[in-house]
Amino acid sequence: MTTEDKTMKRIEEAMELQRTGDTDGARERFGEIWAEIAPDGDPFHRCVLAHYMADLQPDPRDELAWDLRALDAAASVTDDRARQHDASLAIRGFYPSLHLNLAADFHRLEDTAQARTHLARAQEHLDALGDDDYGHGIRSAIQRLADRLAEEAPRHR
Structure with missing residues (x-):
């Protein structure tokens, strides 16, 4: 039996805020989650969150920093971990x-x-x-x- 990934659910809720145009709300929610999971949290969570947080940055240097965090976290994600979220990943x-x-x-x-x-x-x-x-x-x-x-x-x- 798979347990619910509560952190991923919260990340997806922030992603939905982003998709609907609430960039400030999404940025705030991502920031709260990041404070809880970084630097030693689940690399899958860190990768996904940083990837989406990057798009919310008005300064291109900040966007770069978040994209680098996403790439860094991806290096620690296994296929098994990605498939826990979605079997096709x-x-x-x-x-x-x-x-x-x-x-x-x-x-x-x-x-x-x-x-x-x-x-x-x-x-x-x-x-x-x-x-x-x-x-x-x-x-x-x-x-x-x-x-x-x-x-x-x-x-x-």
Whole structure:
């Protein structure tokens, strides 16, 4: 018998606030949960929360910090742990989106070299994406960023 994951339920409630446009409420809720689970909490919880918290940051440097937290936590998540949440999940499938977000962060911060590095890492994991709307959306976003980066000369910060 599977026990209810109360922390994940709270994270999903914050994600719903975000989806419905209550960014302040979502940011506050994510912050409360983060204070309870970081730095030693369940890496799956930390990965998911940080991934969504990043999108709520008005400052691109703060967004980068949260995206780095998500990537760091993902390194400790096993497929078994991901499947406890959803039987179809494999942690490798998280990496295209995690690296895409980092590539976009670095691009906004005008660090084209780091943006290219993370874009390449996102592309290395494309085979982990399904042939579904999510997979198509991530592939499309990766291609759009690749096209933008192809037009720019490398810049370092």
